[in-house]
Amino acid sequence: xxxxxxxxxxxxxxxxxxxxxxxxxxxxxxxxxxxxxxxxxxxxxxxxxxxxxxxxxxxxxxxxxxxxxxxxxxxxxxxxxxxxxxxxxxxxxxxxxxxxxxxxxxxxxxxxxxxxxxxxxxxxxxxxxxxxxxxxxxxxxxxxxxxxxxxxxxxxxxxxxxxxxxxxxxxxxxxxxxxxxxxxxxxxxxxxxxxxxxxxxxxxxx
Ligand SMILES: O=C(O)CCC(=O)C(=O)O
Ligand SMILES: [Mn+2]
Numbered sequence: 001x002x003x004x005x006x007x008x009x010x011x012x013x014x015x016x017x018x019x020x021x022x023x024x025x026x027x028x029x030x031x032x033x034x035x036x037x038x039x040x041x042x043x044x045x046x047x048x049x050x051x052x053x054x055x056x057x058x059x060x061x062x063x064x065x066x067x068x069x070x071x072x073x074x075x076x077x078x079x080x081x082x083x084x085x086x087x088x089x090x091x092x093x094x095x096x097x098x099x100x101x102x103x104x105x106x107x108x109x110x111x112x113x114x115x116x117x118x119x120x121x122x123x124x125x126x127x128x129x130x131x132x133x134x135x136x137x138x139x140x141x142x143x144x145x146x147x148x149x150x151x152x153x154x155x156x157x158x159x160x161x162x163x164x165x166x167x168x169x170x171x172x173x174x175x176x177x178x179x180x181x182x183x184x185x186x187x188x189x190x191x192x193x194x195x196x197x198x199x200x201x202x203x204x205x206x
Contacts, residue, residue: 012101012172017161019154021175027168028101028140031093034168038142038196040090047113053079062187063119069108073203077128084108091198094140098200102138102172106200114146114185117192123151123184126173130203136174141165143195146185154180165197 012023030037047064067075068091069084076082087095091109099105112121126137145166152158165171173183185197 012170015161015163017150017177017181018158019152019180020150020177021173022150022177023172023174024163025101025170025172026166028097028170030097030168034142037090037094038167038194041111041142041196042113042194044088044090045111045113046085050080050082063121064113064115066111066113067108068111069203073108075108075110075128075130075201075203094198095200098138098140098170098198101170102136102200104136104138104172104174104202106138106202108201108203110199110201112197112199114144114192114195114197116194117188117190120187121185123149123182125153125178125182126199126201127178131178131201132204134175135178135201136172137178138200139165139171139173140198140200141167141169141171141195142197143167144193146188146192146195149184149186151182152180153182 012025015022015024045066047066049064050061051058052061067082067084068087071084073084074081095106095109126135145164148163148165148171150161163171
């Protein structure tokens, strides 16, 4: 039987998290296997390793990034300011697919490239002013399965929540998620292959 690459495994499933709206789709149907799209993005993206300043010292981020979006969609976080690269055909196709599944439109995307188990993103909330209040963020994972950890900021009695994000999965965060919770991808002790994550966002002029 032919597999319909465009069909999703299920609809977005809510993740039980107080004070948050998080949904997961285990398999977003794509026109090609997720791992081959990952390899294409690794090959074709002008990756950058940004540095962040913490207490006056500069540290290279433990991952590579690229920022794409409509003209004027400047993204500033920590001490970093990213001017958008113009959309590619591949990213426009992925955006259309993600918008259909998430029921929301996006004007920009941050690509994160985790080269191996030592790459990570520290706990943070996506709460920069240019994202506006209660932002909708849709996050597509391609490649190695990694664990996303959520920690509640506003109620310390809440236990951390760990979600495994497999290749081709889509995670949607909306509502008060960023106000009440932090999230991050931890380093792993086991060897890991490469993973590319795309977080689609809507930037507003401020
Ligand atoms: O790689 C991921 O799944 C998370 C990325 C993320 O949180 C971000 O780019 O803000
Ligand atoms: Mn984030």
